[in-house]
Amino acid sequence: MKNRMKELRTKRGMTQDELARKAGVRRETIVFLEKGKYNPSLRLAHKVAKILKSSIEDVFALR
Amino acid sequence: MKRKGRVAGKARVLVGLAVAIMVITGAVAWAWSISIPVVAVILVLVAVYVIWRKKASMDAGTPMEDELSKRVVQKAAYYAYFASMYTALGVSMFEEQIAAAAGLPALAVSDVAGIVVVVPVLVLFACIFYFQRKGVLDEE
Numbered sequence: 001m002k003n004r005m006k007e008l009r010t011k012r013g014m015t016q017d018e019l020a021r022k023a024g025v026r027r028e029t030i031v032f033l034e035k036g037k038y039n040p041s042l043r044l045a046h047k048v049a050k051i052l053k054s055s056i057e058d059v060f061a062l063r
Numbered sequence: 064m065k066r067k068g069r070v071a072g073k074a075r076v077l078v079g080l081a082v083a084i085m086v087i088t089g090a091v092a093w094a095w096s097i098s099i100p101v102v103a104v105i106l107v108l109v110a111v112y113v114i115w116r117k118k119a120s121m122d123a124g125t126p127m128e129d130e131l132s133k134r135v136v137q138k139a140a141y142y143a144y145f146a147s148m149y150t151a152l153g154v155s156m157f158e159e160q161i162a163a164a165a166g167l168p169a170l171a172v173s174d175v176a177g178i179v180v181v182v183p184v185l186v187l188f189a190c191i192f193y194f195q196r197k198g199v200l201d202e203e
Contacts, residue, residue, distance in 0.1 A: 017123065025129040026120050028195075032131060037198025041130055 003060045006034045008052040022051045076117075076127055083110065086184070102181060109188045134199045139190035147183035154178050 009019055016034075020027040023044065032038040033048070040048065040060075049056045087110045117127040154161065154175055161178075162170045 017125075020125050021123075024126060026125045026132065027123065029129055029131040032198050035198070037200055038131055038134075039200060044130060 143187035146186035
């Protein structure tokens with residue numbers, strides 16, 4: 001699965017730490033998600049999309 | 064509701080920590096008693112590393128465990144489970160050879176129990192480190 005998390009996060013001027021705190025996960029999880037080394041649960045994908053003010057489809061997509 | 068969840072989360076962490084300390088203390092004592100200090104040192108270092116990571120997460124205001132950390136431990140435990148079965152099988156099949164390699168006339172029950180506990184624990188730690196670096200990408 002590919003994602004635009006890093007692009008959308010930097011566009012909003014947010015750090016990985018801030019995103020992690022808002023999503024209620026550790027910073028490593030955000031790092032792994034951005035690198036495409038981990039596929040989030042539907043719940044976390046929904047949370048991240050909401051924080052980045054985008055839809056899940058905008059943030060995550062199948063390769 | 065949220066407070067109840069936090070209390071349950073803290074209780075789970077404390078129970079997990081207590082069990083981890085008991086297992087590691089037992090394994091270290093065993094490794095030390097049969098003169099394998101390297102194993103004992105590895106177990107202590109890993110325990111310190113895990114506690115340090117959890118403290119760093121807590122200090123950063125993020126949870127000590129989340130869905131990725133749970134998934135990493137689940138996947139590592141899957142391999143450690145197989146390691147425990149094959150270790151038990153291997154020890155029972157090659158008991159005499161292991162005893163000869165260790166310079167012992169025969170393996171005591173405590174030696175066999177120690178091997179069957181320590182090998183999977185080491186596999187578990189190795190897998191956790193591996194998946195923490197490589198990630199857990201369950202897709203074909």
